[in-house]
Amino acid sequence: MSIIGTLPNNIQDGQLVDASPLMADFNYIVNQVNANANPSGTLTAPPGTTTVFYQAAAPLGWTVSAGFTDHTIQVNATAGGTTGGAAGYSTMFQAAWTSGGTAISTSQMPAHAHGINDPAHNHASNDPGHAHGGALGTQFLMSGAGTAAFSGGGGAVGVENTTDFATTGISNSPSFTGIGILNTGGGAAHTHTTTFNVNYASMIMASKS
16 A cells, blocks of 8 residues: 555646645655554554564564463464464473373284203102012022022022012103293383473564554
């Protein structure tokens, strides 16, 4: 929109006029400038316009919007002039914050195996051999020389108190103990602490009065 507009008197080149039309045009220009132009140091915009300024105070004719403290900016082509979110800029980007806790499940762990050391082994046995005797105070006869030989027949017989010594043939086969693996861990949730600490420029938001 132009500030001056059309002058009330259109004076042509070479036209002789008195001071009246000239002063009328001059006063019209003065009034238009005073009504529409901005003084030095002011920023013009339609009333209610809101924008940001990289400075400590709002320009002349603008009012700081205090409700936008500790905000960041989202550029949106279809929904300007709205706000959202729940956490301040300093909380999310300048201070440490903790993520939600997560408990790892079995399906989330990498597949893995556990080795054990369970070699086959033997158990020693002690089988010195043994003999069998008759009833208490009895003896029995055996072929061959003995402690007391009897004559007669085709050969000698002997009187014995016990049989010869013999072993049972007991042995051990290699075996495994079936060692198992003990469980450990509690499955509790864990969290992560993060601090972005990004660079920033402090701005104010102000509206045209």
